[in-house]
Amino acid sequence: MRKHRIPSRVFTLLVYVFLYAPIILLIIFSFNATKSNRVWGGFSLDWYVELFHNTRLLGALRTTIILSVLAAFIATILGTAAAIGFYSMRRRSRSVCMSINNIPLTNADIITGVSMMLLFVFAIGVFNSSFISEALGVRWRTGFGTLLLAHITFNAPYVILSVMPRLRQLDPNVYEAAQDLGASGWYAFRKVILPEIMPGVLNGLIIAFTMSIDDFVISYFTKGSGVTTLAVEIYTMVKKPVTPEINALSTLMFICVFALLLTVNIRQARQETASLRRKAKLNPGQ
């Protein structure tokens, strides 16, 4: 094995260089004093200053954050409820539901985006020609509402996927045990089930939040004309000559997402060691 060590190290290094070189380059040039993306003109924070004076970009950032937080929270509540529902099904219906849940995860964003746009256009058409719209004097249009619905929809499967393993680890009798000791159904859920699956719920929340911040394709098709998200705004800016503000913004976004994903990974690693320790304790022979 020893003689393969050097080539394998070189290979690993190359993999990481190709993975991270673009991002590192982007971070470096976000501190560049000149406008060029090729020539280093000295260190400066000018582009960051400029970024925070760009009201269009800041507006898009605000929309994105509100959207991501709302979508992540609602998707987490719905997804957790759905996961508990799936969990209490019989084995066959459960696996059918989980397979259906997994389809959107592997589906191309472009298809999800286009199909949602079609659905919204159809639904809006039906609504606006209905008597409800007339009676209330309200016309529904694509905008923040449709954007939020779309984000909740593509986030929920990730939450379900992250809550399910925690439910499976649960002793099948804990809910009954709580009831047996005098807890009503809701009390037992709040005091026993929820705390037991909380790590999975929080992971789901974080994943949903980062997916939302990150999303371009689905947002692009469902946002309508009035609102814009950060990713979409950057895309429109890039169509004109590139300004290094985008480097600055991208650097900030990268750091945020990176920090969040790091938290998720560390949490998962901790849970795994904890559950391994628990298993080792229960079956000391193995």
Added chain:
Amino acid sequence: MSKELIRLSDCFMKFDDDVILDHINLYINDKEFLTLLGPSGCGKTTTLRIIGGFQKPTSGDVYFDGVRINDVPPHKRKVNTVFQKYALFTHMNIFENVAFGLRVNKVPDPKNPGKFIKVPESEIKQRVEEALALVNLAGYGKRSVNSLSGGQQQRVAIARAIVNRPQVLLLDEPLGALDLKLRKDMQIELKKIQQQVGITFIYVTHDQEEALTMSDTIVVMNEGKIQQIGTPEDIYNEPKNAFVADFIGESNIIDGIMHEDYVVGMYGRKFKCLDKGFAPGEAVDVVIRPEDIDIVPEAEGQLTGTVTEVTFKGIHYDIIVDFRGFKWLIQTTDYSPVGAKIGVKIDPDGFHIMKKSQYSGTFGDYSSYSSEYDELNEDRLEEDRDDEE
């Protein structure tokens, strides 16, 4: 001791098309240690879950202290359960696990009649510590669930269930996951706890030895029906049918004919026994326990046979003897080599005569002795619940 506390009246239970409980009638006395005993899928866990309120019978009634409780949800019943896999709350420490039942429930306010208040913190502390002391875990309150061994977790589950001072404690194979030595210790300890707290224990197990050790009353179940109810001595000495005789301990079950009171015939010979009340000439099942058979020289034997298998068991030998094609199990401290011709002698109190039943002919032959042992072991690994759901 004799006051009736729980009654199951004509309880019938069906999942899809499978009959789980077939018209069960059972009453349970106050302060009794009652064991529901049977192989997996016999309906014992379902019976327990009906008493706990986790399942409703398809038809039939459940009474607690004379009141029908079919529609009372589990959290309003005066029974607590110790679950098979402990079902502890892993996000709480030991103290909080035990205190859970006290924190949930409200008690009448002594100063303000008619009003209900939370249990005061000082009382919670005192009662949790009492409960932990009862299960020999005093001082463990601050530890986390995951830092305890399986046996200790089991004790926490018991403490948690008795802290509410229920009238009945339901135990669903609570010792199933423990190793043999620990299980034996816990059996004695459970019996002690039951006597100390003075409440009814309803215990589910498939382990006949466990049932014999701890119970005041054993209910033997199979295929959703109660086969026999009685004290451990009754069940062992006077099994009602071939299933019970085979399930509780080892039994040789032989076809016989009751010639008259106190005389049974088998292998074309007449034997003295202590049973009566059968019709003259009635076909019966004759049970002979392996330890009630004496090996004697061939000439002195009531019957003669050939040894086909010998297994050393520590205290005794298990010897399989072929009596004209029907193989018996004999437990003896005397060694006989394979192939030896031996005689056997059975005292009149060694025979137990049973009426013929649906189980006649299916149990009690040791022709396939070793494979039967394997089946038993497989049975123990299976989980009761999976079968019944």
